[in-house]
Amino acid sequence: MKSLNIFCEDHMDKIKIGIIGAGGYGGCGAIELLYAHPHAEIAVLLDKQDIGRSISDLYPHLKGFCDLPLMDPDDPAVPDDLDAVFFATPDGVGQQEAGGWLEKGVKVVDYSGDFRFNDAHSYEAYAARIGRQQAHAAPELLPLSVYGLAELHRNEIQNTSLVGNPGCFAVSCILGLAPAAKEKLIEITSIVCDAKTGVSGAGKKPAPGFHYPARYDNMNAYKISGHQHVFEVERELSLLAGEDVIMTFTPHVVPVCRGILTTIYAQLNPGISLPKIVDAYRSFYGDDVFVRVFGPDVPQGTANVRGSNFCNLSVNMDDRTGKLVVVSHIDNLVKGQAGSAVQNMNIMFHFEESAGLMKPGLFP
Numbered sequence: 078m079k080s081l082n083i084f085c086e087d088h089m090d091k092i093k094i095g096i097i098g099a100g101g102y103g104g105c106g107a108i109e110l111l112y113a114h115p116h117a118e119i120a121v122l123l124d125k126q127d128i129g130r131s132i133s134d135l136y137p138h139l140k141g142f143c144d145l146p147l148m149d150p151d152d153p154a155v156p157d158d159l160d161a162v163f164f165a166t167p168d169g170v171g172q173q174e175a176g177g178w179l180e181k182g183v184k185v186v187d188y189s190g191d192f193r194f195n196d197a198h199s200y201e202a203y204a205a206r207i208g209r210q211q212a213h214a215a216p217e218l219l220p221l222s223v224y225g226l227a228e229l230h231r232n233e234i235q236n237t238s239l240v241g242n243p244g245c246f247a248v249s250c251i252l253g254l255a256p257a258a259k260e261k262l263i264e265i266t267s268i269v270c271d272a273k274t275g276v277s278g279a280g281k282k283p284a285p286g287f288h289y290p291a292r293y294d295n296m297n298a299y300k301i302s303g304h305q306h307v308f309e310v311e312r313e314l315s316l317l318a319g320e321d322v323i324m325t326f327t328p329h330v331v332p333v334c335r336g337i338l339t340t341i342y343a344q345l346n347p348g349i350s351l352p353k354i355v356d357a358y359r360s361f362y363g364d365d366v367f368v369r370v371f372g373p374d375v376p377q378g379t380a381n382v383r384g385s386n387f388c389n390l391s392v393n394m395d396d397r398t399g400k401l402v403v404v405s406h407i408d409n410l411v412k413g414q415a416g417s418a419v420q421n422m423n424i425m426f427h428f429e430e431s432a433g434l435m436k437p438g439l440f441p
Contacts, residue, residue, distance in 0.1 A: 092160035092426060093120035095183075097174070100124040100147055101281045103165035103188050105136050106415030112142045114433035117422070119143060120159055123150045150174070159183050161425070163418055164191075168207065172214040175239065179218070184238045184425050186418045192222035192241030193309050207305045225421045226251060227430065228365045229313065234424045242421065244306035245413030246272050246328060249339040251313050252368055252388045253405035256361035258317040262354060263343035263401055265314075268324040272339040273331045275379075278409045298329045335410050336379030341403040351394045354401065358392050366431050367412065367420070379406050384439040386416035408438070 094111055098104045099122035111119050122132055124147045132147060133140040148155055162178050164171040164187040171187035178185055185192075190207070194200040196219055201211040213219060223233045225240040226248065234240055243251070250270045257263045273296075279287050286292070307326050314322040345354075355372050362368040367386050371377055373393040382389050391404040407413050416434060423432050 091116055091118040093118060093156075093158065094422075095119075095121045095123060095156075095159045095162045096165060097123045097150060097162060097170070098165035098167075098188075099132060100127050100135055101165055102277055102410055103280075103414050104163070105132075105139075106410045107163050107165060107418060108132065108136075108139060108143050110411075110415055110419045110433055112139075114419070116426070116428050116432055117161075119145065121145070121156055122147050123155065125149065157181055157183075161186065161422055163422075164188055165415070165418075168204075168209055169214075172218070176215050176218060179221075179238055184240075184422070186225065186240045186242055186421050186425075188242045188414060188418065190241070190244070190305065190309075192218065192239055193224055193243065194241070194312075195219045195222045195224075199308070199312070203305060203308045206303065206308065224309065224313070225417060226313065227417065227420050227424060228252060228362070228368060229255065229317075231424050231430070234421055235427060237425065240421045240425065242414070242418050244309060245278060245337060245407070245409040246274070246304065246306040246326075246339070247309045247313075248388070248413050248417065249337045249405045249407050250306075250310045250326065250341065252407075253339060253341045253390055253403045254310075254314055254343070255317055256358045257343060257354075257401060257403070258314045258322070259361065260357045261318075261346060262349050262357060263345055265318050265320060265322055265343075267342075267344035268314075268322065269342045270310075270324060270326045270339055271329075271342075272326065272337060273329045274337045274409055275333040275335040276330060277335045278330070278337070278413075292330075292332050294332060296329055296331045298327055301327055304328050333379070335408055336383060337405075337407050337409045337413060338379050339405045341401070341405060343401045345394060345399050345401050349394075349401075351392075354394060355392050358390060362390075367416075367434070377404065377406055379408070380438065380440055382406050382408050382412070382438045384408060384411060385437060386412045386420065386434045387438065388412055 161184040168189040171191040389406040
């Protein structure tokens, strides 16, 4: 893989990490990855709920691995000698609070859409799509932010202190389409992404639509032609293709806990064969340890990446219609969230990119 110099060769002490929003699924996912990280340690867990409770009371599987209490972010006893902070928080929190940490020299990785766009105009369009106030609370920070899809932006990530983690659907779609866009394999106006996600993508907070009787034995599309992750997918693909990309994207919720499966279709350009497609994908991701490319002869499913930071791409073509068909598989809570955050942290501190992340999926 594209390796970076290992920071800890000259710095034997582990970096100190704070997790804001530690009580949610995204915070829990970061704890699961960081508790045994070779170069980092969790110094403080912050949240606005369950203050004073041990994180292992909320998540018993963490007992003995991480038993730190949750602290209020406004508590004056919160340490400020951290090296990095993860904002595992909804939109709006990071843009209010990240600046204070950056002023202290702390690196920031934000899970939300607050820093996925590095200019105010792009952020305004995104904010309008999700029904938020369009004016960013810290527009001066946007030019400093880097979009945190490591496979495309690792050089910029290693030179920044502020990363906007990508959306989970965006990770699946962009990784599934990047080689095709870059190598001009497809008609760029013909992209269709059909995505399925597990219920955990909605987060920890209960809602009627995710109550067991409403979710069991039920599948549905939502935000048809209106999902917010389309903005970042189209921007990244446009940069790769060298022209504007407008795509069709429809997400669905399916009755599984975790995982995203995105089936991607696009019209192939004349003369493109399946061997050429597979070679292009394997060449593009040849140095990326967390993206695995499979031809049509190896069946794939979300179970193969469950609990891991891998993205498995099944690459095929429809000879009858001349269409590219790529099926992208990720764990929405790992590669789609906490795993990408740790991967970005590794790059920001010049650790081995895979530190703390090299483990297979959980099977069956």
